[in-house]
Every structure is written in structure tokens, then in C-alpha cells.
Amino acid sequence: MGDPAGSRTQISRVPERGVTDRSAIEAVLDEGLIAHVGLVAGEGEAAHPVVIPMLYARQDDQLLLHGSPASRLLRTAKSGVEVCVTVTLLDGLVLARSAMHHSMNYRSVVVFGTATEVTDWDEKVSALDQLTDHVIPGRMAALRPHTDKEVRGTTVLSLPLGECSMKARTGPPVDDAEDMYADVWAGVLPLVVAACAPEPDSLMDPRDVPEQVAAWSRGAV
Amino acid sequence: MGDPAGSRTQISRVPERGVTDRSAIEAVLDEGLIAHVGLVAGEGEAAHPVVIPMLYARQDDQLLLHGSPASRLLRTAKSGVEVCVTVTLLDGLVLARSAMHHSMNYRSVVVFGTATEVTDWDEKVSALDQLTDHVIPGRMAALRPHTDKEVRGTTVLSLPLGECSMKARTGPPVDDAEDMYADVWAGVLPLVVAACAPEPDSLMDPRDVPEQVAAWSRGAV
Numbered sequence: 001m002g003d004p005a006g007s008r009t010q011i012s013r014v015p016e017r018g019v020t021d022r023s024a025i026e027a028v029l030d031e032g033l034i035a036h037v038g039l040v041a042g043e044g045e046a047a048h049p050v051v052i053p054m055l056y057a058r059q060d061d062q063l064l065l066h067g068s069p070a071s072r073l074l075r076t077a078k079s080g081v082e083v084c085v086t087v088t089l090l091d092g093l094v095l096a097r098s099a100m101h102h103s104m105n106y107r108s109v110v111v112f113g114t115a116t117e118v119t120d121w122d123e124k125v126s127a128l129d130q131l132t133d134h135v136i137p138g139r140m141a142a143l144r145p146h147t148d149k150e151v152r153g154t155t156v157l158s159l160p161l162g163e164c165s166m167k168a169r170t171g172p173p174v175d176d177a178e179d180m181y182a183d184v185w186a187g188v189l190p191l192v193v194a195a196c197a198p199e200p201d202s203l204m205d206p207r208d209v210p211e212q213v214a215a216w217s218r219g220a221v
Numbered sequence: 222m223g224d225p226a227g228s229r230t231q232i233s234r235v236p237e238r239g240v241t242d243r244s245a246i247e248a249v250l251d252e253g254l255i256a257h258v259g260l261v262a263g264e265g266e267a268a269h270p271v272v273i274p275m276l277y278a279r280q281d282d283q284l285l286l287h288g289s290p291a292s293r294l295l296r297t298a299k300s301g302v303e304v305c306v307t308v309t310l311l312d313g314l315v316l317a318r319s320a321m322h323h324s325m326n327y328r329s330v331v332v333f334g335t336a337t338e339v340t341d342w343d344e345k346v347s348a349l350d351q352l353t354d355h356v357i358p359g360r361m362a363a364l365r366p367h368t369d370k371e372v373r374g375t376t377v378l379s380l381p382l383g384e385c386s387m388k389a390r391t392g393p394p395v396d397d398a399e400d401m402y403a404d405v406w407a408g409v410l411p412l413v414v415a416a417c418a419p420e421p422d423s424l425m426d427p428r429d430v431p432e433q434v435a436a437w438s439r440g441a442v
Contacts, residue, residue: 034311036272038259048305110272146319190417190419193413204408
């Protein structure tokens with residue numbers, strides 16, 4: 001699907017899959033639920049890459065991460081090391097007439113940069129709100145505000161979206177001419193992230209499922 | 222959701238989320254469709270992490286990656302540098318009574334190691350078969366065999382599953398006692414990767430959608 005960027009955000013392989021439209025990049029970040037956060041752990045001979053899945057949110061031109069102050073990933077990331085955060089949406093299986101031309105339809109955004117800790121109280125509260133509402137829009141309005149202890153007990157990092165790139169593949173398979181009349185089904189099997197029936201907590205009084213849960217969807221579902 | 226491993230595969234944060242059962246690890250790798258492959262690109266001061274989404278497959282105790290010989294990621298990976306490959310399955314949104322306790326149900330496998338190129342012809346053909354059948358089981362049987370040119374024109378890397386770890390969260394939200402009677406819906410919204418109606422290639426003669434496409438599903442759908 002992709003390659004590490006040469007000048008980092010320059011798409012080297014299959015450059016026609018590069019997308020530079022800022023609104024397309026933001027749409028991917030707003031639709032995704034999980035980011036894969038990469039950094040270099042250890043030093044010298046022991047240096048090695050680590051890739052960890054995390055919740056995230058976009059707020060304007062920043063990507064937000066959060067977690068426990070004890071999190072080794074967040075402690076490392078906020079120390080000023082470079083991170084690479086990748087969000088990938090899988091849109092479909094591309095089934096060609098040969099194995100060689102099988103592929104995926106996808107949209108993927110890669111962000112390079114250095115994260116900084118959000119320490120301003122109001123900014124931090126706003127970031128925590130956004131981290132919840134990113135996953136399930138409208139949820140914060142249904143919840144009590146964060147307590148001071150919760151805000152103090154959470155680390156929030158902010159990564160600027162300055163250095164980012166996007167790749168995407170769309171459309172039908174592209175087959176070799178000599179395979180076009182092969183006796184095999186070819187096309188795209190679209191994929192979505194879909195919600196199943198909500199499972200109420202057993203300790204909860206029976207009540208209607210609220211709109212922000214019942215109507216939750218992501219992308220083109 | 223997680224942290225970089227300390228002794229790499231040791232789960233440091235929320236250790237009760239660690240899963241050591243080998244069959245559970247293999248089940249995650251067999252259900253996943255995309256791996257996020259991380260490595261350190263550049264050297265010295267310019268060294269930085271890169272995380273790229275890729276198709277993959279599991280074959281016995283190896284994780285297979287493939288792509289164009291021109292792929293910078295594969296060229297870097299096969300040079301013997303360490304990689305970190307992470308596969309994450311998102312099983313549900315965990316909606317608690319406070320924002321603080323919102324979470325995700327997920328299963329995630331992290332593999333550390335050094336990839337080697339698969340050069341033996343038969344092993345390479347078998348790996349290419351597996352890379353297709355991983356995405357859509359039974360597909361290879363419907364396709365013509367790979368041509369020699371296709372096999373030569375693809376780079377296949379193999380990463381041993383020797384050093385890997387798994388984390389998972391399952392079950393309902395865990396709330397603070399003082400929130401238990403809050404007037405808010407709490408529970409889990411299960412998520413799945415679901416296939417929509419297949420979209421036949423427009424250049425194809427009309428024909429029935431074969432079983433391997435029509436019945437495609439992943440996980441507990």
C-alpha cells in the first residue's frame with residue numbers, strides 16, 4: 001500500500017495515489033477511530049521502532065493523543081522525540097483477475113512531527129472533550145464534566161498536522177489485457193466499519209438507547 | 222490503548238490486558254486485514270520512525286509482507302533493520318458514565334523482529350498464494366497461477382512471530398461507584414468490519430457472484 005516517505009511526505013511509490021487536498025486529509029482523520037503511533041524506543045544499539053494503537057482526535061490543525069501519565073509511550077513522546085502517526089481507513093477489497101493485481105481500496109494519512117504536552121487547563125479540558133466526541137459525536141453533552149482530578153490525571157499530547165501526507169486507492173481492479181476474458185469474478189467488495197446492536201451495561205436501569213449511540217455510524221455506512 | 226513494551230513484549234501498563242495464548246495471537250493475525258509496519262528510516266540525526274499500512278498474511282509462525290522491489294519500505298526492511306508490525310482489531314466502543322472511563326474493546330498484536338527476504342521459489346509462490354487467500358479465503362483456487370514474471374517481480378519478506386505480544390480489552394465499561402446512578406446510557410457498541418454489496422467490474426461479462434466473494438466475512442459478523 002505504501003512506502004516510507006523519502007523527503008518524508010513525498011509519495012515516492014505510485015505517486016498518483018498521493019492526495020494533497022487538505023480537506024481530504026482532515027476527512028480521513030475525522031473518520032478514523034484508531035491511530036497507529038510509531039516512535040523509536042531505546043538508544044544506540046538498542047534503538048528499535050515501536051508501533052502502538054491509540055485513540056486520537058483532530059482539533060483544528062492538531063492531532064490529539066491522551067492516556068495515563070504512567071504510559072511509557074506518552075512519556076517518551078512528550079520528551080520531544082519524533083513520532084509518526086498513521087491513520088488508515090479500509091474501503092474495500094479489490095479483486096482482480098490475477099493474484100498480482102489484487103489490492104485494497106483505502107485512504108491513509110501519515111503525520112510526522114514532535115508532540116508537545118497540553119498543559120493549559122482550558123485547552124486540556126477542550127482536548128479531552130474532543131477526544132470523546134471524536135469517537136461518538138454528541139457524547140460529551142450527555143456526560144457530567146471532567147473532574148479536576150480526572151483532568152490532572154490524564155496526559156494529553158498535541159501533534160501539529162504540519163507535516164503530513166495522504167495516499168488513497170479507489171475504483172475497480174486494473175488487470176493485464178491478457179487476463180480480461182479470464183473466467184473469474186472481478187470487482188470490488190466494499191468494506192465498512194459497522195455498529196451492531198448496542199449492549200447496555202447490566203447494572204443500568206432499562207432506558208431508551210440515546211440518539212448518539214443508536215445513530216452512530218462512520219463513513220459512508 | 223497501549224504502550225511500547227519495556228522488555229519489548231512485556232506488557233507494562235494495564236498488565237491484565239496482556240494475552241499470552243498463542244492461538245489467540247494467531248486468531249488476531251488471521252482476522253486482521255492491514256498491518257501497520259514501523260521501522261526507523263534515516264540515520265544519525267535524521268533517524269525517524271515511519272509507520273505504513275500494508276497487506277500481510279500469517280503462514281505458520283511467520284508473518285508475510287510483500288510489495289514491489291522498488292518499495293522503499295521493503296528495501297529498508299530486508300536490509301536487516303528491526304521492524305515492529307502491529308495488527309489491531311477494533312471490537313467495540315466502550316461507553317461509560319464518565320468521559321474518563323470511555324474506552325475501546327480491541328485486540329492488538331505487536332511483533333518485533335528482523336524480516337528476511339523469501340528467495341526460495343516454491344516458498345515464495347506459496348507465500349504469494351497465502352497473501353491472497355488471507356484476504357479472501359478460497360480466492361487462489363479461482364485464479365490462474367502466478368506467472369514467473371510476477372513471482373520475480375514481487376518482493377516477499379518473512380518476519381518470525383517469535384517476539385510478539387497481545388493486548389485486549391473486552392466487556393462492559395468500568396465506572397466509578399459515584400457515577401453508577403448517573404442519568405446516562407452506558408454499555409458497549411460492538412463494531413465489525415462488514416462487506417457491502419459486491420461491485421462487479423464494468424468490463425466483466427455478467428455472472429453470478431462466487432461463494433468466496435458473496436460469503437466473505439471477517440470475525441464474528
